[in-house]
Amino acid sequence: MIITRSPLRITLGGGGTDLPSYYSAHGGFLLAAAIDQYIYMTLHKTFVPELIIKYSKMERVNRVQDIEHPIFREALKCVGIDGGYLELASMADIPAGTGLGSSGSFTTALLKALHAHLKELMSPQELAEEACHIEMDLVKEPVGKQDPYVSAYGGIRCFHFHPDGRVEANPLKLATETLYNLEENLLLFFTGYSRKAAEILRDQDGQTKKGAPDMIQNLHRIKEMARLSQEALVNGELRQFADMMNEHWELKRKRTETMTNPKIDEWMDFAKRNGALGGKLIGAGGGGFLMFYVEDKVRFRHAMARTGLQEVRFRFDFEGATVVSGI
Numbered sequence: 001m002i003i004t005r006s007p008l009r010i011t012l013g014g015g016g017t018d019l020p021s022y023y024s025a026h027g028g029f030l031l032a033a034a035i036d037q038y039i040y041m042t043l044h045k046t047f048v049p050e051l052i053i054k055y056s057k058m059e060r061v062n063r064v065q066d067i068e069h070p071i072f073r074e075a076l077k078c079v080g081i082d083g084g085y086l087e088l089a090s091m092a093d094i095p096a097g098t099g100l101g102s103s104g105s106f107t108t109a110l111l112k113a114l115h116a117h118l119k120e121l122m123s124p125q126e127l128a129e130e131a132c133h134i135e136m137d138l139v140k141e142p143v144g145k146q147d148p149y150v151s152a153y154g155g156i157r158c159f160h161f162h163p164d165g166r167v168e169a170n171p172l173k174l175a176t177e178t179l180y181n182l183e184e185n186l187l188l189f190f191t192g193y194s195r196k197a198a199e200i201l202r203d204q205d206g207q208t209k210k211g212a213p214d215m216i217q218n219l220h221r222i223k224e225m226a227r228l229s230q231e232a233l234v235n236g237e238l239r240q241f242a243d244m245m246n247e248h249w250e251l252k253r254k255r256t257e258t259m260t261n262p263k264i265d266e267w268m269d270f271a272k273r274n275g276a277l278g279g280k281l282i283g284a285g286g287g288g289f290l291m292f293y294v295e296d297k298v299r300f301r302h303a304m305a306r307t308g309l310q311e312v313r314f315r316f317d318f319e320g321a322t323v324v325s326g327i
Helices: 020-026 070-079 102-117 124-138 146-153 176-185 197-209 213-234 238-253 262-273 297-307
Strands: 002-013 028-045 051-054 058-061 086-092 156-161 167-171 186-190 276-281 289-294 310-312 322-325
Touching: 002 102, 002 146, 002 213, 002 238, 020 028, 020 197, 020 213, 028 102, 028 146, 028 213, 070 102, 070 124, 086 102, 102 124, 102 146, 102 322, 124 146, 124 167, 146 156, 146 167, 176 186, 176 238, 186 297, 197 213, 213 238, 238 276, 238 289, 262 276, 262 289, 262 297, 289 297
Parallel strands: 051 086
Antiparallel strands: 002 028, 002 322, 028 086, 028 156, 051 058, 156 167, 186 289, 186 310, 276 289
């Protein structure tokens, strides 16, 4: 049996500039960190001439083209597996639709398992590009490139999305104390809402393709804020980074009416009244996780307990997509 895992992620700045509708014309820039919450994939050889696929449902098919799940189907076709005698199953630490890049993590974990089964070595760059090809070109989801790249590489990185489609993934060089403080002071709370990112991203994608001035200017500023956030983090100015989280959120919530709702706004205001120096919603919007930068964490956690929101504690992941067991 082969077991792989691929980390989920938090976006630290520049989210939305990784969609081709934007970067193909203007170039994109984004900061993101992989965290120790994972999507797992198991691959097992069987004695029956079927493909058994397990996720939130189970499929048993004789041919790859009969698989309903589009990413399983296209990934198997992409690596050249067309027969049976295989069982694939996925599990997750965090449910899908919560803004932590689960789709990209799922695809990289699946591809890592398939290539391990075929005894093929893939670099993080190759793995990320293949995952992007499956999600964006074959399945045709209106998603960006950041999620597969963060999952494939791990760590805290700056991503440059070039107009010709090339992606540069460079480590964010932080002082050790800055890294530890950032990890300690970023807190995640689940809103209880999940949603399909594609539904929200489709609106942004459509407006960007039409050249809507408000959307283009919003994304320009988001990209500029990501570069300023990078500078603040490299210089160890974490309070400045927290201020930029607030501006990021104000810009982000203007992109679409479905980005937030009265309850999310209420929680955000409550958090800032109780010690959060910065805060934003992670992911495409509409639900998922709230992320706050907090220095007085004991007081803050005590206050947030009154909201009923569940905190998910995390550390940064520096391994990326990896084979945990097998080959």
